[in-house]
Amino acid sequence: MSKLTATSEGNRRLPAIDSVRGLIMLIMALDHVRDFFSYTSYRATDVTQASVFLFFTRWVTHLCAPTFVFLSGISIFLYYRKTGDLKKTSVFLLTRGLWLIAVEVLLISFILTQGYQLTLLEVIWAIGCSMLLLAALIWLPRSLQLAFSLILIFGHNALPLVKDTSTDTLLALLHHPPFFISKPPILVAYTIVPWVGVMLLGYAIGPWFTGNAQTRDKLLLRSGFSALVLFIVLRFLNNYGDPAPWSVQERGGLYTFLSFLNVTKSPPSLLFLSLTLGTASLLLVFVNKLSAGVNRFFSIYGRVPFFYFIVHLAVISLTSYVWTYLAFGRGVNLSFVNPREWPADYNPNLGRAYWVWLLLVGVLYFPCRWYARYKSTSRAWWVSYL
Numbered sequence: 136m137s138k139l140t141a142t143s144e145g146n147r148r149l150p151a152i153d154s155v156r157g158l159i160m161l162i163m164a165l166d167h168v169r170d171f172f173s174y175t176s177y178r179a180t181d182v183t184q185a186s187v188f189l190f191f192t193r194w195v196t197h198l199c200a201p202t203f204v205f206l207s208g209i210s211i212f213l214y215y216r217k218t219g220d221l222k223k224t225s226v227f228l229l230t231r232g233l234w235l236i237a238v239e240v241l242l243i244s245f246i247l248t249q250g251y252q253l254t255l256l257e258v259i260w261a262i263g264c265s266m267l268l269l270a271a272l273i274w275l276p277r278s279l280q281l282a283f284s285l286i287l288i289f290g291h292n293a294l295p296l297v298k299d300t301s302t303d304t305l306l307a308l309l310h311h312p313p314f315f316i317s318k319p320p321i322l323v324a325y326t327i328v329p330w331v332g333v334m335l336l337g338y339a340i341g342p343w344f345t346g347n348a349q350t351r352d353k354l355l356l357r358s359g360f361s362a363l364v365l366f367i368v369l370r371f372l373n374n375y376g377d378p379a380p381w382s383v384q385e386r387g388g389l390y391t392f393l394s395f396l397n398v399t400k401s402p403p404s405l406l407f408l409s410l411t412l413g414t415a416s417l418l419l420v421f422v423n424k425l426s427a428g429v430n431r432f433f434s435i436y437g438r439v440p441f442f443y444f445i446v447h448l449a450v451i452s453l454t455s456y457v458w459t460y461l462a463f464g465r466g467v468n469l470s471f472v473n474p475r476e477w478p479a480d481y482n483p484n485l486g487r488a489y490w491v492w493l494l495l496v497g498v499l500y501f502p503c504r505w506y507a508r509y510k511s512t513s514r515a516w517w518v519s520y521l
Contacts, residue, residue, distance in 0.1 A: 150434060157438075164496065167448065183390075236260055238259060288405060326402050
């Protein structure tokens with residue numbers, strides 16, 4: 136996946152893509168830190184219990200997965216544009232897709248669960264599966280790619296849910312809320328639809344990023360604002376686009392507003408994707424208004440996404456284990472044990488999570504900068520896999 140960093144014609148990078156990718160990966164780390172250092176017994180977006188601060192701490196990170204998958208699709212097109220070879224691009228997608236699935240199952244699951252008690256199929260799995268499907272879909276005409284991606288994004292909420300995931304597991308892997316496969320214990324947190332549609336959409340609009348920058352920005356602005364207007368209108372109507380309708384909250388108008396914003400991530404609803412992809416499209420334009428120094432900072436992380444992803448998870452998991460051991464006398468994975476098993480004196484603390492997050496971002500800057508420089512000059516075969 137790290138090889139799928141954006142290049143423009145002449146093998147020049149597109150700074151906006153690196154910067155936006157880096158920004159969303161830093162935001163993503165906040166959610167992972169919260170999971171390990173300030174986990175709560177209720178969902179962080181539960182408007183009947185969560186504070187406003189906790190809600191927005193979780194809600195802002197919704198931007199990450201859709202933006203990352205969307206940018207991956209754009210970057211795949213730019214990889215094809217650089218090679219000029221659809222067959223080579225297709226093979227690239229097959230090998231990288233299988234590699235990502237293997238890493239999710241064998242390494243990321245171990246890091247997150249601090250052992251192999253549970254296999255997780257999350258965002259890297261979904262990206263890997265989407266790449267496998269994209270290996271075939273890139274052979275379609277551009278118009279069909281765009282149409283199919285929009286059909287998946289707009290229409291998947293009309294699909295019926297699988298009645299029994301234990302007997303219809305393969306269908307459930309395509310489109311279903313998170314579910315367990317009990318033997319062996321596997322948590323399917325991300326299904327394939329509509330994630331493959333998001334990646335295909337990024338690939339289909341890839342030509343925008345090889346032409347005139349002003350034209351690209353106009354297209355992104357129109358698309359971004361249109362998606363946000365669609366979100367507001369459909370969410371207000373409260374009929375289609377998300378399985379969880381908003382409602383008036385007893386806690387007051389502010390929490391009713393939070394209910395309006397609280398859209399479904401798994402699987403990502405039409406309204407979830409309208410909100411997040413609309414924002415991502417605008418970010419790809421507005422990030423160019425930032426100073427060169429700020430963009431360089433974000434792009435350090437955005438140029439080595441897979442390296443950063445693996446390292447940041449490992450650091451968070453290891454340090455949280457050490458912290459709980461020193462603070463409570465035993466190492467505890469707060470995210471993956473029943474709250475009844477939490478230490479008696481443990482209390483969630485968002486301030487603690489934010490401090491750890493800022494420290495993590497600062498510490499990881501240096502290895503990411505080193506690896507970005509190394510990757511730009513190395514011809515080692517394994518570099519394209521990390």
